Amino acid sequence: MPIQGDYMGMTLTIEDLDGENRDFFRHCANRDFRLQRGKQSGLLRYPPTTACPWTTDRESEWVSVEGKGAVHSYVEVHHPIQPAFRDKVPYMIILADLDTQKGQPSEHEAIRVAGNLMTQDGEFAPPEMIKRVGIGTRVKLVYVDVTDEFALPHWAIDQDAEQPENPWRYPQE
Amino acid sequence: MSLSSVSDHDASSAKFLRGKYAICGVGETSYRRGSEESTRSLATWAISNAMQDAGMQSDDIDGMLSYSGNDSTFSPWVAGDLGIRLNFYMDVHGGGSSIEALIGIAMGVIEAGMCKTVAIFRAMNGYSAVRIGGTGARSAAPITGDQIHHRAYGWQSAGQMFAPTFLRHMYDYGTTPEQVAAVKVAHSKHASNNPKAFYKKRNTVEEVVNSRIICKPLHLLDCCVETDNATCIIVSRVERARDCPNPPAVIQSVVGRCCKPRIDMHYQHGPISTVAGHYAKEILWPNAGLGPEDVDLTGSYDAFTFTTMLQLEDYGFCKKGDGGDYVSNGTIELGGRRPNNTSGGHLCEGYTHGMNMVIENTRQLRGEVDDSCPIGPDGKRQHTHDYREGGCRQVKNAEVSANLGWAMPGTGSAMVMAKDHR
Numbered sequence: 045m046p047i048q049g050d051y052m053g054m055t056l057t058i059e060d061l062d063g064e065n066r067d068f069f070r071h072c073a074n075r076d077f078r079l080q081r082g083k084q085s086g087l088l089r090y091p092p093t094t095a096c097p098w099t100t101d102r103e104s105e106w107v108s109v110e111g112k113g114a115v116h117s118y119v120e121v122h123h124p125i126q127p128a129f130r131d132k133v134p135y136m137i138i139l140a141d142l143d144t145q146k147g148q149p150s151e152h153e154a155i156r157v158a159g160n161l162m163t164q165d166g167e168f169a170p171p172e173m174i175k176r177v178g179i180g181t182r183v184k185l186v187y188v189d190v191t192d193e194f195a196l197p198h199w200a201i202d203q204d205a206e207q208p209e210n211p212w213r214y215p216q217e
Numbered sequence: 218m219s220l221s222s223v224s225d226h227d228a229s230s231a232k233f234l235r236g237k238y239a240i241c242g243v244g245e246t247s248y249r250r251g252s253e254e255s256t257r258s259l260a261t262w263a264i265s266n267a268m269q270d271a272g273m274q275s276d277d278i279d280g281m282l283s284y285s286g287n288d289s290t291f292s293p294w295v296a297g298d299l300g301i302r303l304n305f306y307m308d309v310h311g312g313g314s315s316i317e318a319l320i321g322i323a324m325g326v327i328e329a330g331m332c333k334t335v336a337i338f339r340a341m342n343g344y345s346a347v348r349i350g351g352t353g354a355r356s357a358a359p360i361t362g363d364q365i366h367h368r369a370y371g372w373q374s375a376g377q378m379f380a381p382t383f384l385r386h387m388y389d390y391g392t393t394p395e396q397v398a399a400v401k402v403a404h405s406k407h408a409s410n411n412p413k414a415f416y417k418k419r420n421t422v423e424e425v426v427n428s429r430i431i432c433k434p435l436h437l438l439d440c441c442v443e444t445d446n447a448t449c450i451i452v453s454r455v456e457r458a459r460d461c462p463n464p465p466a467v468i469q470s471v472v473g474r475c476c477k478p479r480i481d482m483h484y485q486h487g488p489i490s491t492v493a494g495h496y497a498k499e500i501l502w503p504n505a506g507l508g509p510e511d512v513d514l515t516g517s518y519d520a521f522t523f524t525t526m527l528q529l530e531d532y533g534f535c536k537k538g539d540g541g542d543y544v545s546n547g548t549i550e551l552g553g554r555r556p557n558n559t560s561g562g563h564l565c566e567g568y569t570h571g572m573n574m575v576i577e578n579t580r581q582l583r584g585e586v587d588d589s590c591p592i593g594p595d596g597k598r599q600h601t602h603d604y605r606e607g608g609c610r611q612v613k614n615a616e617v618s619a620n621l622g623w624a625m626p627g628t629g630s631a632m633v634m635a636k637d638h639r
Contacts, residue, residue, distance in 0.1 A: 127357055
């Protein structure tokens with residue numbers, strides 16, 4: 045049976061044959077952020093794929109990764125495209141560098157994980173919160189359930205972390 | 218000819234097709250909203266206009282290529298409508314960056330003896346049917362598998378997908394909104410001298426940065442126009458093209474859908490402010506035997522103001538990081554050192570997934586751009602090179618052009634063409 049759930053009025057489906065995504069999102073439902081680690085390379089990768097991009101090795105194992113990092117870049121949407129997001133603008137899409145494996149295996153590589161900017165409780169961040177977040181802001185993963193075996197990872201401001209004084213934001217507010 | 222800017226790195230195969238193929242015909246429909254025509258109908262108009270431009274009859278064309286995102290018509294139907302019997306056709310999936318790649322494929326299939334002349338078309342109702350901005354049916358489509366990693370986050374349209382690259386360029390290099398807005402200013406200036414352009418109004422930097430934000434850093438006027446249109450380009454051997462009524466635009470080099478490592482939209486392989494042109498230029502310039510300094514005009518894809526800037530920078534028209542200065546110092550305007558998108562491009566003329574920029578450069582190299590200059594007794598336009606509003610848009614002494622096609626930050630195509638000197 046495909047895993048299927050309604051999320052904000054959007055139907056999200058993970059097919060039976062899509063083993064990598066089933067595993068990834070099931071771990072998220074368990075509040076356990078796991079990534080595939082290539083057997084030969086020992087390197088983590090994201091999003092889920094069927095082979096290691098550094099060795100072509102198809103063998104991997106799912107390992108738990110600390111869901112912390114810093115904003116590498118972002119999108120701040122003011123004009124919604126998808127109907128589900130019409131009443132969410134402005135909303136933010138965060139592309140965050142995980143602390144784990146940053147700068148490996150080469151200087152400019154990192155595991156860059158996407159998600160919306162959410163409150164600690166997994167609600168869409170209000171405009172005042174969006175204005176505090178920019179490149180460099182420390183963030184941590186939070187989760188929103190779609191079904192009991194499928195949750196989406198999102199980002200929230202890491203309240204325990206030391207934050208940069210002026211994270212870089214687009215100059216026009 | 219200066220070769221100083223050409224890289225030593227040879228990523229190319231044999232260069233013996235340099236100068237052997239040409240664009241011999243170009244044509245299009247009008248650029249409009251509310252075509253009230255099928256893509257099949259639009260395609261037949263564009264192809265027959267290109268055939269007329271090339272002085273060709275139905276039996277002169279025996280190859281056809283097209284590209285689409287499931288929003289167009291199959292080649293054999295259009296060919297049949299025009300009485301063309303095909304020895305070769307292929308309809309491929311793709312948007313921006315397809316045309317330069319397909320021109321390379323056309324050269325390859327002719328070289329392989331599979332056919333002799335190829336008409337390439339793109340027909341789309343990008344405003345009336347499948348909207349290029351991503352609203353409508355596309356935005357409400359079900360979300361499955363790998364798409365969950367972006368579309369579930371409201372990360373779907375082209376502008377939304379590319380924005381992290383654009384913002385990171387501003388962060389890495391100090392690029393400003395005003396610098397990038399100069400791309401729209403330049404292209405709108407060019408469009409005001411193009412009777413075909415959908416938007417003909419000249420814009421100022423202030424108008425661009427004060428237009429409403431779509432998604433940061435994109436204002437409404439940083440984004441291209443959505444239009445309904447079809448466009449066609451005919452490719453043949455240069456000898457055949459020399460028999461056509463218009464001078465051939467001779468192909469010096471093509472690069473097709475060249476990619477960064479790991480092009481998925483999750484930006485795993487940085488720097489994310491560098492785009493595919495960084496790799497494509499290693500094929501483009503050595504194969505052409507030319508470098509950026511030799512180029513008189515460019516067609517750098519303007520899905521957004523930022524895409525034009527990023528590509529000009531990564532193809533080496535300026536130093537890495539100086540793209541903001543390059544596009545705002547007058548270089549890319551008509552009358553400047555190297556005008557870009559002299560038709561107004563996707564920001565102003567119409568949206569064609571790259572076709573109209575190649576069509577424009579073909580006409581520029583002919584010295585026959587369709588502006589408002591008077592037509593002389595010999596039937597040719599008497600270009601004034603007075604670039605004031607409503608005037609000329611012909612580039613003086615246009616000898617070499619470069620087209621830089623964009624699919625996404627991680628994928629691009631390019632082509633160098635030159636005036637025929639046999």
